[in-house]
Amino acid sequence: MTQDTLSEAEYDAITDAAAHWCMRLHAADCTDEERDAFEQWHAAHPLHAFEYEAMLEVWEVAEHLPRPTPALTAAPRQPSRTWRQYVAVAAACALALPLAAYAGWNLGWLPNSHEHFSATDEVRRVTLSDGSELELNLNTDLTFSNYKDERRVTLKKGEAFFTVSHDLAHPFVVRAGEGKVRVTGTRFNVWMYEDQVRVNLVEGSVLVSSDRALPGDGLRLGPMMQARYKHGDYIPQISQTYPDDAALAWRSGKLVLDNLALNDALPLINRYLAHPLMLADSRTGSLRVGGIYNIKELNNLANSLPKVLPVYLTRNKEGNPVINSMPQQPPKS
Missing domain, CATH: 1.20.5 (Single alpha-helices involved in coiled-coils or other helix-helix interfaces)
Structure with a gap:
């Protein structure tokens, strides 16, 4: 072949x-x-x-279809089909696709357009079919589906800055992790790493929910506010931000670490790395790190850490680098 x-x-x-x-x-x-x-x-x-x-x-679109209601009496189990069947x-x-697609669109079950976008080693700018503009950070993957009653982005990984075209009757929803962000027209940033999600609002208004299964549209953010959530959070954590907040520095190709504990810094760093940095223990995680880094050169950060922090590197059995704090010197007698 x-x-x-x-x-x-x-x-x-x-x-x-x-x-x-x-x-x-x-x-x-x-x-x-x-x-x-x-x-x-x-x-x-x-x-x-x-x-x-x-x-x-096809699988992603099918996930949005309504599930049939089970019959009260279970039917006899049929033999499973082969892949060819x-x-x-x-x-x-x-x-029957044209008729089914038309009916699915009118019922709000199927989108009339579905787009996939990704960025690997370059920040990428894209325009969605509704006119909304997106900036995608490195290692970002998302899809856009246009339904009759809403516009829907699913952020699979990474980070994106959204400038959403205003459409009061057609809300724009970003699904990230287990939560969602709902807007009609605004500018905001969504960052996701593993099960952690952070939403920064620049302009307009958004509603943030940490669990799509819960009723309601979530908590409202105003400009210069941030929401954070992770797996299991009932509601997002809300905080105030400032005009010089470092969360959007990636749009200029930078990662700014403002005297952060390694516990908080590693999720920001690891999303750029092929092999994530690990912490040996909680004491190591409490060490603080700062600086401004080029997001394309973060693979070099691990080797430079021992030059600025009292740490040394080892590797675990998976081959990932592990940061270890230097043993404390006993007090002199």
């Missing part, structure tokens, strides 16, 4: 495999061995990555 010439059977096999891996990687019982096998398959051919990304787009069903459904 070569990249230039693929038979129909080879192409169908790639589509089947992409569907298989999309289902397995979203399954609760997916094993580490399966994930390793997926990585090998994904890297084996350029079309593998292309087909898998296309399958993910799933592909056949998908092909049959495609014949």
Whole structure:
């Protein structure tokens, strides 16, 4: 099988495999061995990555469809379908796609447009189909879907600055982690690392919720305010910011650490690193660090830390660098 010439059977096999891996990687019982096998398959051919990304787009849209109400009496269990049968069903459904898409749009179930944007080693500026403008920080991945009753961004990882086009009847919602940010037209920044999310409002007004499953639209932020939340937070933590706040320095290619404890600094640093820095213990985490860094050169930060802090580096069994504080000198007698 070569990249230039693929038979129909080879192409169908790639589509089947992409569907298989999309289902397995979203399954609760997916094993580490399966994930390793997926990585090998994904890297084996350029079309593998292309087909898998296309399958993910379908999966994400399908997640927004309403779930059917279970019947009171369970029907006899049917034999599970093979992957080829799933592909056949998908092909049959495609014949009715225009009518289904029109009905889904009118009911607010399906978007009439779905876009995917990412930035890797450069800050990227994009314009959404609704006219909203976004700046994407390094290592950022998000999607935009335009529904009848709302415009929806899903921030998968990273950070983005939003300048949202005003549309009072068509709210703009950013989903990040387990929470959401709801606006009609404004300028704000959303940062996410693992399960931590931070929202900084520059202009306008937003509603921030730390759990989309809870009723209501959350707490209201005004200009120069910040909301933080993480997994399990019932409500976001709200604080005041200032015109010279360092949270938006990334738009100029900088990371500003203003005398932060390493506990607070590492989430800001690690999102730029291929191998995140780890802390040996809480005492190390209490050490403070400051400075202004180029976001493209943060991979060099780990080696420079022992020059500015009383620390040394080791590596854990996963190969990640670990910061250790120097042993305290016993008091002289």
